[in-house]
Amino acid sequence: xxxxxxxxxxxxxxxxxxxxxxxxxxxxxxxxxxxxxxxxxxxxxxxxxxxxxxxxxxxxxxxxxxxxxxxxxxxxxxxxxxxxxxxxxxxxxxxxxxxxxxxxxxxxxxxxxxxxxxxxxxxxxxxxxxxxxxxxxxxxxxxxxxxxxxxxxxxxxxxxxxxxxxxxxxxxxxxxxxxxxxxxxxxxxxxxxxxxxxxxxxxxxxxxxxxxxxxxxxxxxxxxxxxxxxxxxxxxxxxxxxxxxxxxxxxxxxxxxxxxxxxxxxxxxxxxxxxxxxxxxxxxxxxxxxxxxxxxxxxxxxxxxxxxxxxxxxxxxxxxxxxxxxxxxxxx
Amino acid sequence: xxxxxxxxxxxxxxxxxxxxxxxxxxxxxxxxxxxxxxxxxxxxxxxxxxxxxxxxxxxxxxxxxxxxxxxxxxxxxxxxxxxxxxxxxxxxxxxxxxxxxxxxxxxxxxxxxxxxxxxxxxxxxxxxxxxxxxxxxxxxxxxxxxxxxxxxxxxxxxxxxxxxxxxxxxxxxxxxxxxxxxxxxxxxxxxxxxxxxxxxxxxxxxxxxxxxxxxxxxxxxxxxxxxxxxxxxxxxxxxxxxxxxxxxxxxxxxxxxxxxxxxxxxxxxxx
Numbered sequence: 001x002x003x004x005x006x007x008x009x010x011x012x013x014x015x016x017x018x019x020x021x022x023x024x025x026x027x028x029x030x031x032x033x034x035x036x037x038x039x040x041x042x043x044x045x046x047x048x049x050x051x052x053x054x055x056x057x058x059x060x061x062x063x064x065x066x067x068x069x070x071x072x073x074x075x076x077x078x079x080x081x082x083x084x085x086x087x088x089x090x091x092x093x094x095x096x097x098x099x100x101x102x103x104x105x106x107x108x109x110x111x112x113x114x115x116x117x118x119x120x121x122x123x124x125x126x127x128x129x130x131x132x133x134x135x136x137x138x139x140x141x142x143x144x145x146x147x148x149x150x151x152x153x154x155x156x157x158x159x160x161x162x163x164x165x166x167x168x169x170x171x172x173x174x175x176x177x178x179x180x181x182x183x184x185x186x187x188x189x190x191x192x193x194x195x196x197x198x199x200x201x202x203x204x205x206x207x208x209x210x211x212x213x214x215x216x217x218x219x220x221x222x223x224x225x226x227x228x229x230x231x232x233x234x235x236x237x238x239x240x241x242x243x244x245x246x247x248x249x250x251x252x253x254x255x256x257x258x259x260x261x262x263x264x265x266x267x268x269x270x271x272x273x274x275x276x277x278x279x280x281x282x283x284x285x286x287x288x289x290x291x292x293x294x295x296x297x298x299x300x301x302x303x304x305x306x307x308x309x310x311x312x313x314x315x316x317x318x319x320x321x322x323x324x325x326x327x328x329x330x331x332x
Numbered sequence: 333x334x335x336x337x338x339x340x341x342x343x344x345x346x347x348x349x350x351x352x353x354x355x356x357x358x359x360x361x362x363x364x365x366x367x368x369x370x371x372x373x374x375x376x377x378x379x380x381x382x383x384x385x386x387x388x389x390x391x392x393x394x395x396x397x398x399x400x401x402x403x404x405x406x407x408x409x410x411x412x413x414x415x416x417x418x419x420x421x422x423x424x425x426x427x428x429x430x431x432x433x434x435x436x437x438x439x440x441x442x443x444x445x446x447x448x449x450x451x452x453x454x455x456x457x458x459x460x461x462x463x464x465x466x467x468x469x470x471x472x473x474x475x476x477x478x479x480x481x482x483x484x485x486x487x488x489x490x491x492x493x494x495x496x497x498x499x500x501x502x503x504x505x506x507x508x509x510x511x512x513x514x515x516x517x518x519x520x521x522x523x524x525x526x527x528x529x530x531x532x533x534x535x536x537x538x539x540x541x542x543x544x545x546x547x548x549x550x551x552x553x554x555x556x557x558x559x560x561x562x563x564x565x566x567x568x569x570x571x572x573x574x575x576x577x578x579x580x581x582x583x584x585x586x587x588x589x590x591x592x593x594x595x596x597x598x599x600x601x602x603x
Contacts, residue, residue: 185396210438215421215449216420217402218452219453
């Protein structure tokens with residue numbers, strides 16, 4: 001086998017791992033969309049906010065320090081502690097659950113039975129509010145996030161696969177962070193599926209996703225289900241925030257990963273958890289392989305920026321419900 | 333009715349004290365009066381029907397009973413107590429289950445899972461204790477599962493236990509929906525047009541199930557129906573509504589000979 005072939009395999013593997021990262025973001029969208037029919041525009045910002053909060057707790061930043069300083073002329077910035085990563089993650093999770101509770105209390109509760117477009121608009125408002133609020137609370141500078149996940153190339157894998165190719169081949173290069181992300185995503189998805197299939201609350205979640213009125217009639221409280229769903233979405237956002245934040249720093253552009261989730265959703269279907277996973281993998285592998293096989297040699301490269309959207313567009317034309325989405329049939 | 337605590341049906345069942353009393357219920361949507369000053373009661377162990385032409389306000393009445401609508405005037409008494417402002421899911425926990433005119437099942441879930449959701453009001457274990465599979469949550473699931481299997485046997489739907497209900501034919505979906513309501517072991521079962529859109533055979537099946545439910549589990553049932561013939565056969569007492577008003581109340585024989593009812597069904601001009 002030629003070194004070029006192995007390089008292709010490496011590109012493929014890297015594509016899979018990039019795909020996992022996309023899936024992580026898309027998963028948050030699907031969870032909320034399934035349970036409440038809301039396309040949550042704020043999912044990306046939630047990931048940013050979760051990551052900001054995590055870094056803030058870790059570094060012992062004082063929330064709203066800039067605001068307090070500006071008003072009272074003080075000079076606050078840090079509490080002066082350094083919180084262990086695990087504890088900080090728990091605290092950030094607590095904040096996301098509190099956030100879910102507030103969203104239900106102050107937004108969703110007042111919009112029950114409204115058109116989906118109105119709920120969508122509300123989440124756009126929510127996204128901009130959170131963006132500003134996150135900045136105000138933790139400052140807008142770029143922050144480094146390190147929760148102890150190893151980064152850099154996996155040397156063991158590289159050394160142990162080097163023998164496969166000839167002299168030009170030095171073994172597969174995979175980033176440790178990506179490997180960790182894959183493992184974590186697999187655990188996350190498995191536990192979500194187990195939770196929704198085999199627990200009472202999971203059954204209630206699926207019931208609400210199918211029919212609100214019927215769910216009420218069997219005694220399910222929509223409001224508590226929404227809090228649970230938004231908490232889970234907040235948790236997924238936190239995981240995505242940790243992964244993307246560790247990779248490229250915690251900054252405003254983190255919220256734009258939501259844009260990458262859109263084509264994933266169009267491919268996988270808005271209502272399917274396996275769809276979000278497989279859609280993410282297809283996009284991840286697709287864009288890397290396309291760049292490797294066609295983009296770089298024939299089109300002058302940089303195809304990764306638009307490949308996903310192009311694929312989504314094709315899907316919209318030929319299979320609008322996505323690979324796993326439910327086909328919507330309206331009875332006339 | 334009056335102060336009598338119980339009465340005997342022609343077939344010899346004893347009907348007890350009122351389970352639910354509707355007192356002077358008025359429901360308006362903006363300027364439209366859907367229900368106007370209606371009172372009646374539903375007694376323990378009886379099959380109570382609400383009939384009336386299209387748009388008479390029957391479904392609105394059922395929605396008031398299970399809390400989807402809140403009447404502007406009047407009181408609902410359930411098991412002797414006046415009901416305060418409650419949400420539909422809280423009312424479900426009080427022991428009122430219902431079915432819907434346009435079947436409202438959880439389409440992606442299996443027959444078994446659908447009927448299991450009916451048990452939710454009887455499940456006590458919290459969110460966190462479910463994380464561990466074993467122990468309380470597991471025992472609870474098994475116990476509930478037994479009752480659900482009984483209901484499945486009772487409704488003769490064993491063969492479709494694992495089928496996603498979205499794929500079932502209409503008549504069977506109606507039966508699954510009845511099963512889900514039964515699983516709640518309700519104190520009061522509300523059926524919204526249980527026989528709508530069914531053929532003669534399916535109607536007969538459904539009538540039999542309703543009678544059997546009442547007979548075997550002693551469930552109090554209130555049902556809305558279009559089909560006069562079926563109602564007269566299975567109901568103990570009938571409320572007749574027309575244009576949001578009550579125009580008749582009594583046994584099927586009494587209602588059948590009531591001139592107002594005959595007029596409403598034959599379409600005599602209103603003044």
